[in-house]
Amino acid sequence: MSSRRIYVLRLGHRPQRDKRISTHVGLVARAFGAHGIIYSGGKDENLLRSLRKVVDLWGGDFDIRYESDWREVIREWKERGGVVIHLTMYGENIASSDVLKRIKETGADLLIVVGAEKVPGRLFELADFNVAIGNQPHSEVAALALFLDRLYAGRELLKEFKGAKLRIVPQSKGKKVIYSLK
Amino acid sequence: MSSRRIYVLRLGHRPQRDKRISTHVGLVARAFGAHGIIYSGGKDENLLRSLRKVVDLWGGDFDIRYESDWREVIREWKERGGVVIHLTMYGENIASSDVLKRIKETGADLLIVVGAEKVPGRLFELADFNVAIGNQPHSEVAALALFLDRLYAGRELLKEFKGAKLRIVPQSKGKKVIYSLK
Numbered sequence: 001m002s003s004r005r006i007y008v009l010r011l012g013h014r015p016q017r018d019k020r021i022s023t024h025v026g027l028v029a030r031a032f033g034a035h036g037i038i039y040s041g042g043k044d045e046n047l048l049r050s051l052r053k054v055v056d057l058w059g060g061d062f063d064i065r066y067e068s069d070w071r072e073v074i075r076e077w078k079e080r081g082g083v084v085i086h087l088t089m090y091g092e093n094i095a096s097s098d099v100l101k102r103i104k105e106t107g108a109d110l111l112i113v114v115g116a117e118k119v120p121g122r123l124f125e126l127a128d129f130n131v132a133i134g135n136q137p138h139s140e141v142a143a144l145a146l147f148l149d150r151l152y153a154g155r156e157l158l159k160e161f162k163g164a165k166l167r168i169v170p171q172s173k174g175k176k177v178i179y180s181l182k
Numbered sequence: 183m184s185s186r187r188i189y190v191l192r193l194g195h196r197p198q199r200d201k202r203i204s205t206h207v208g209l210v211a212r213a214f215g216a217h218g219i220i221y222s223g224g225k226d227e228n229l230l231r232s233l234r235k236v237v238d239l240w241g242g243d244f245d246i247r248y249e250s251d252w253r254e255v256i257r258e259w260k261e262r263g264g265v266v267i268h269l270t271m272y273g274e275n276i277a278s279s280d281v282l283k284r285i286k287e288t289g290a291d292l293l294i295v296v297g298a299e300k301v302p303g304r305l306f307e308l309a310d311f312n313v314a315i316g317n318q319p320h321s322e323v324a325a326l327a328l329f330l331d332r333l334y335a336g337r338e339l340l341k342e343f344k345g346a347k348l349r350i351v352p353q354s355k356g357k358k359v360i361y362s363l364k
Contacts, residue, residue: 017202018202020199020200020202020203021202021203021206024203024320024321024323024324027318027319027320027321028320028321028324030318030320031316031318031319031320031324032316032320032324054319058318058319089350090350090352090353090356090357090358090359091352091353091354092352092353092354093339093340093352094339095336095337095339095340096339096340096352097352121356124355124356124357125355129354130353130354130355132350132352133339134213134214134338134339134340134341135349135350135352136209136212136213136240136341136343136350137209137213137236137240138206138209138210138212138213138214138327139206139209139210139323139327141206141321141323141324141327142206142210142213142214142323142324142326142327144324145320145321145323145324145327145328146327146328146331149328149331154277155277156316157275157276157277157278157315157316158275158277158278158316159316159318161318167317168271168272168314168317168318170272170273170274170275170278170279170314170317171272171273171274171312172273172274172311172312173306173307173312174272174306175272175306176272177272
């Protein structure tokens with residue numbers, strides 16, 4: 001895996017309405033090799049707690065935070081030389097443009113921003129790259145997974161998570177989980 | 183794209199709780215090249231209606247249905263020579279096994295089954311292939327997107343949707359949508 005730091009910034013979380021989608025965004029960020037997630041919008045301790053529980057059980061280092069001011073998160077990220085990527089169906093198509101190549105060439109840490117239903121128009125300007133995982137409506141969960149999969153060229157699906165209490169042994173039928181509760 | 187028929191079967195939909203995740207599953211199925219989706223579990227006319235509206239605006243042929251008996255859907259699919267794939271974190275890892283190759287070699291129509299939180303154990307037996315998009319907990323939305331992306335080798339992100347009223351023209355900044363309202 002690359003040594004660059006990769007964080008996800010989830011905008012506009014609404015605790016009632018977005019609970020499950022925001023959880024999926026966090027799980028995908030972790031499973032597909034990001035180093036952390038920052039939630040913005042409504043503060044939701046349950047969401048943070050349930051994700052931390054997953055990290056505790058399934059291992060790895062994965063930072064989970066809430067920040068009320070997403071503009072400040074972006075400002076700081078850029079100030080430290082990081083690059084901001086906004087995943088949006090309106091952006092440059094990852095499949096038909098060289099946008100992924102240009103992102104990789106920056107060599108910089110990446111902040112991947114995914115919004116809830118409506119994102120502030122200003123974000124398109126603040127982002128260094130607006131990237132579309134296809135130009136059809138679908139899901140920020142899928143967009144994030146595909147972006148990370150392309151970035152890591154599929155290697156993230158083989159990642160080992162250190163300190164895991166639970167590990168799956170892949171099976172063609174049924175479930176096999178190894179518990180190592182220290 | 184391949185000429186085989188590819189359908190998604192979404193199990194155990196609960197209209198209140200799963201509304202948004204099930205919508206994302208349907209949008210991903212369409213955007214990533216499946217030919218249709220069958221929902222099972224609680225009947226939810228609003229879900230079907232909102233997806234049909236997306237198809238009407240964004241084009242393409244995409245079949246959206248509800249069937250109360252998912253076992254019957256699987257039985258019929260197999261009877262007609264189709265193959266059933268269950269996406270599950272417990273299955274054979276798509277990145278470290280030859281499971282995708284074996285699926286492609288069947289040459290058969292594919293029914294891709296994704297569950298809500300808890301799937302019936304029987305499904306592992308009924309499926310011809312139990313496939314893991316990595317063996318970490320994440321999201322059926324991401325799993326479906328990744329599976330279709332691997333199956334189509336990325337070409338699905340360039341797919342043209344016939345009869346679209348709305349089309350996005352990819353932009354590095356901002357939004358450009360072409361409306362062709364006939």
